[in-house]
Amino acid sequence: MQEALREAIKAFEADEVPVGAVIVYESKIIARAHNQIKTLKDPTAHAEMIAITQAASYLKSERILNTTMYVTLEPCAMCAGALVLARIKKLVFGAKDDKAGACGSVIDLTNNKELNHKLIVKSGLYEDESRKFLQEFFKLKRKKK
Numbered sequence: 516m517q518e519a520l521r522e523a524i525k526a527f528e529a530d531e532v533p534v535g536a537v538i539v540y541e542s543k544i545i546a547r548a549h550n551q552i553k554t555l556k557d558p559t560a561h562a563e564m565i566a567i568t569q570a571a572s573y574l575k576s577e578r579i580l581n582t583t584m585y586v587t588l589e590p591c592a593m594c595a596g597a598l599v600l601a602r603i604k605k606l607v608f609g610a611k612d613d614k615a616g617a618c619g620s621v622i623d624l625t626n627n628k629e630l631n632h633k634l635i636v637k638s639g640l641y642e643d644e645s646r647k648f649l650q651e652f653f654k655l656k657r658k659k660k
Contacts, residue, residue, distance in 0.1 A: 609645025
């Protein structure tokens with residue numbers, strides 16, 4: 516999770532919403548990313564989506580089985596859906612997203628009984644640190660307005 520926080524700092528420094536993600540396979544980080552929505556002018560350029568693409572490339576498979584994603588903020592519906600489709604085994608996230616979280620806060624796509632894959636989900640790891648970056652980012656945004 517510390518590596519995901521380092522990625523969140525990169526996003527913060529690039530004036531992106533500070534979310535960072537890493538994917539681990541066999542005790543090795545195989546993907547790392549941060550939000551790049553503004554940078555790439557792409558609404559799908561969330562940290563999770565970029566990390567999933569990197570991990571699939573590393574494993575040379577559309578299924579990134581037996582992996583764990585660490586991400587600083589609870590994934591949204593788009594990212595949670597991608598986690599299910601990629602067949603990620605475990606998700607660990609820091610801060611909950613009470614407005615758009617799709618891993619238990621608003622909805623739960625990661626353990627929906629209608630879907631064909633479910634993830635092990637753990638929340639709250641480095642929650643305070645993850646939330647701090649987000650709060651500081653949005654505090655600075657409000658000051659600029």
